[in-house]
Amino acid sequence: MAKKQDESLVKLRHSAAHVMADAVQRLYPGTKLGIGPAIEDGFYYDFDCEKHFTPEDLSKIEEEMLRIIKEDLRFEKKGVTREEAARILRDSGEKFKLDLLEGLEDEKITIYTHGDFMDLCRGPHVKSTGDIKAFKLLSVAGAYWKGSEANPMLQRIYGVAFKNKKELENYLKLREEAQKRDHRKLGKELDLFSFKDSIGAGLVLYHPKGAILRQVIADYITARHLEKGYQLISSPHILKSDIWIQSGHYEYYKEHMYIFESDKQEYAVKPMNCPGHILVYSSKIRSYREFPIRYFELGSVYRHEKSGVLHGLLRVRGFTQDDAHIFCLREQVEAEVISVINFVVETLRVFGFRDFEVELSTRPEKYIGTLSDWDEATVALKNALGQKKLQYDINEGDGAFYGPKIDIKLKDALGRAWQCATIQCDFALPERFDLKYTDRSGKEKRPVVLHRVILGSLERFIGALIEHYGGAFPLWLAPVQAMVIPIAEAHVDYCLGLREFLHQKGLRVEIDTRDEKMQRKIRDAEMSKIPYMAIAGSREMETSTVSVRSRKDGNVGVIKKEEFVERLLEEIKIDQEVED
Ligand SMILES: [Zn+2]
Numbered sequence: 001m002a003k004k005q006d007e008s009l010v011k012l013r014h015s016a017a018h019v020m021a022d023a024v025q026r027l028y029p030g031t032k033l034g035i036g037p038a039i040e041d042g043f044y045y046d047f048d049c050e051k052h053f054t055p056e057d058l059s060k061i062e063e064e065m066l067r068i069i070k071e072d073l074r075f076e077k078k079g080v081t082r083e084e085a086a087r088i089l090r091d092s093g094e095k096f097k098l099d100l101l102e103g104l105e106d107e108k109i110t111i112y113t114h115g116d117f118m119d120l121c122r123g124p125h126v127k128s129t130g131d132i133k134a135f136k137l138l139s140v141a142g143a144y145w146k147g148s149e150a151n152p153m154l155q156r157i158y159g160v161a162f163k164n165k166k167e168l169e170n171y172l173k174l175r176e177e178a179q180k181r182d183h184r185k186l187g188k189e190l191d192l193f194s195f196k197d198s199i200g201a202g203l204v205l206y207h208p209k210g211a212i213l214r215q216v217i218a219d220y221i222t223a224r225h226l227e228k229g230y231q232l233i234s235s236p237h238i239l240k241s242d243i244w245i246q247s248g249h250y251e252y253y254k255e256h257m258y259i260f261e262s263d264k265q266e267y268a269v270k271p272m273n274c275p276g277h278i279l280v281y282s283s284k285i286r287s288y289r290e291f292p293i294r295y296f297e298l299g300s301v302y303r304h305e306k307s308g309v310l311h312g313l314l315r316v317r318g319f320t321q322d323d324a325h326i327f328c329l330r331e332q333v334e335a336e337v338i339s340v341i342n343f344v345v346e347t348l349r350v351f352g353f354r355d356f357e358v359e360l361s362t363r364p365e366k367y368i369g370t371l372s373d374w375d376e377a378t379v380a381l382k383n384a385l386g387q388k389k390l391q392y393d394i395n396e397g398d399g400a401f402y403g404p405k406i407d408i409k410l411k412d413a414l415g416r417a418w419q420c421a422t423i424q425c426d427f428a429l430p431e432r433f434d435l436k437y438t439d440r441s442g443k444e445k446r447p448v449v450l451h452r453v454i455l456g457s458l459e460r461f462i463g464a465l466i467e468h469y470g471g472a473f474p475l476w477l478a479p480v481q482a483m484v485i486p487i488a489e490a491h492v493d494y495c496l497g498l499r500e501f502l503h504q505k506g507l508r509v510e511i512d513t514r515d516e517k518m519q520r521k522i523r524d525a526e527m528s529k530i531p532y533m534a535i536a537g538s539r540e541m542e543t544s545t546v547s548v549r550s551r552k553d554g555n556v557g558v559i560k561k562e563e564f565v566e567r568l569l570e571e572i573k574i575d576q577e578v579e580d
């Protein structure tokens with residue numbers, strides 16, 4: 001759910017859109033207007049204009065906007081009849097606005113003006129153009145009228161507006177920093193992953209450095225699950241459609257599934273891991289004594305997302321979840337949820353995240369299960385959050401139809417929130433799959449099922465990590481932990497031996513044997529954000545030492561190669577310790 005915007009900011013931003021439209025029409029007479037809403041941090045307006053807007057034009061439009069702001073023109077509201085509105089729009093040739101008017105069901109139409117500018121609009125606006133104190137135009141992009149490729153392509157200009165100059169400056173600084181850290185840009189620069197049209201949009205191709213990063217995370221999270229009493233299972237990537245019909249995915253989720261036929265049998269690539277886990281549960285008779293049963297899988301799933309929403313590693317079509325399903329008694333739910341929350345917080349801290357946003361989503365209008373089921377589960381989730389003294393927002397009515405849930409978002413170095421963990425109660429699947437256990441008195445009952453992920457999707461999590469660290473990963477995560485650099489040709493053999501020695505100690509090391517100056521090699525290793533450099537020349541060769549440079553501490557000096565290994569292994573250990 002999008003964050004609720006401050007009403008006064010929405011008014012300000014939408015008013016800035018009017019001022020921008022006025023400026024464009026003053027500069028480029030004959031330009032027709034599309035829509036111009038407020039959006040997060042700013043606004044946009046769609047224009048039909050023969051002139052193809054360039055970045056220079058944006059500065060010109062900004063200057064014109066400043067003039068309009070200086071004129072301090074009042075925003076005036078005018079109620080008109082449909083016929084009047086249609087006549088006004090027809091006279092001014094605003095064909096897109098006319099199209100909008102036809103789609104409006106309102107009896108009373110309102111028109112807003114400032115100076116000579118007029119717009120079909122519901123408002124509200126600030127009092128006067130002079131109230132717009134801080135804005136900036138950022139970019140221009142193509143946008144089909146009403147989002148349909150069958151319609152003409154308009155030019156959409158994006159801008160931002162804030163209450164004052166300081167807030168605008170802060171925003172622009174943060175934006176610049178975010179652009180530097182963009183995981184798509186760093187993914188290419190650090191040679192971590194790529195996407196190729198030839199294999200399909202939203203499908204990640206991990207290069208060696210990205211794949212090792214992913215594996216380090218996968219190994220870590222798997223080990224932690226085993227420590228915490230989860231059992232590892234593995235389910236296939238394709239399952240017959242019948243199972244998806246039984247689970248309800250076929251009915252509720254079909255548009256996101258890849259379905260195909262083979263040997264006259266329909267299958268679907270799994271969009272979720274739940275059915276596999278449930279089938280392992282129901283593979284034998286269960287007793288309350290076994291509870292809680294916690295099944296864990298690094299499950300790769302495929303979901304058909306619209307191409308327009310795909311975004312680097314953050315929104316993809318194929319991804320791997322650190323997914324688990326917990327089967328338990330009702331009275332165990334609260335304790336299980338608390339232990340999952342602990343797990344999330346500990347894990348995220350190890351990865352360097354200290355701040356979180358927590359949301360609880362409650363019963364929607366359409367739901368299954370009884371009211372008392374819902375109340376009980378919601379109370380259990382609330383109690384767990386209360387026990388952990390976590391501040392949280394409630395999204396009233398925003399839960400899935402089958403149960404309430406908790407979402408935990410991590411906050412990165414720039415204060416941006418990224419969805420990761422989810423804990424979800426489920427009343428539907430136990431019914432649909434007729435899950436049972438025998439209770440204390442020998443009676444058959446339904447278990448509760450909790451779905452939960454800690455990191456969420458590995459892909460999205462890696463995207464968040466890249467941006468959080470700006471690509472400069474801590475040692476334990478760094479794809480290449482040290483670069484071995486021979487000073488001259490004569491030292492290459494020694495350095496190859498050194499690399500082998502470090503490999504055997506489990507360290508991830510590369511060697512730079514290019515015919516380049518040492519300074520150049522050092523600079524390139526720095527650019528690749530490699531945590532350590534081990535440089536060796538004649539002196540190091542004779543004494544079995546290396547000259548060490550650390551990304552964090554600068555020049556470490558000449559040390560024995562064993563000492564170098566110890567230093568790295570110790571740092572890797574400390575990186576993974578959970579502090580309070
Ligand atoms: Zn308006």
Ligand SMILES: [Zn+2]
Pocket residue numbers: 272273274325451452
């Ligand atoms: Zn599930």
